[in-house]
Amino acid sequence: NAGVTQTPKFRVLKTGQSMTLLCAQDMNHEYMYWYRQDPGMGLRLIHYSVGEGTTAKGEVPDGYNVSRLKKQNFLLGLESAAPSQTSVYFCASSRERTSGTDEQFFGPGTRLTVL
Amino acid sequence: AQSVTQLDSQVPVFEEAPVELRCNYSSSVSVYLFWYVQYPNQGLQLLLKYLSGSTLVKGINGFEAEFNKSQTSFHLRKPSVHISDTAEYFCAVSDSGGSYIPTFGRGTSLIVHP
Secondary structure, three states, X not given: OOOEEEEOOEEEEOOXXXXXXXXXXXXXXXXXXXXXXXXXXXXXXXXXXXXXXXXXXXXOOOOOEEEOOOOOEEEXXXXXXXXXXXXXXXXXXXXXXXXXXXXXXXXXXXXXXXX | OOEEEOOOOEEEEEOOOOEEEOXXXXXXXXXXXXXXXXXXXXXXXXXXXXXXXXXEEEOHHHOEEEEEOOOOEEEEEEOOOOHHHOEEEEEEEEEOOOOOOOEEOOOEEEEEEO
């Protein structure tokens, strides 16, 4: 099992450019999440999905869009990148959908720099 | 709504010394508590979790945590740290009454000196 994988690992964008980050999991998990990690801010939830075809906003959704067309994939899009979106992005997944007891499995992260 | 406070942003300690990383939470319903570790340039991985039962929970790499309901705390401890324990540690809480989406603390950077 590869677990949770993220593509790409690094990316440099210019302001106004767009890109899509791909997250894939091979554990048949229902829930998937996108976080950003910034120094001193911990992990902040951008968007999440509780199942194929569903998405919901998290704590900091502005400037991002997501899609979950297939259960194993969760895409994070930046339509017009801004320097404030320079961050490390983590994808995670979890199995349980009804109790809150299951831990999350994290990908290795994508380091994004917006110039 | 639930929230998590990690009281120390950085904890320096010498190798083989004991360490405690503090975590306090707030929630109006029953909670589930987690500690995750993030080694440099990696994603997070689970150290341990408390769901119910015994308040002392043992995890990987010799870490343990104690759930204290009256003090709403879930502090992480290790009796003797190693250089390899240098990492960022995150406390997280989810509860039984909401969307089951966990809330993370801001993290504590454990720095182990030789």
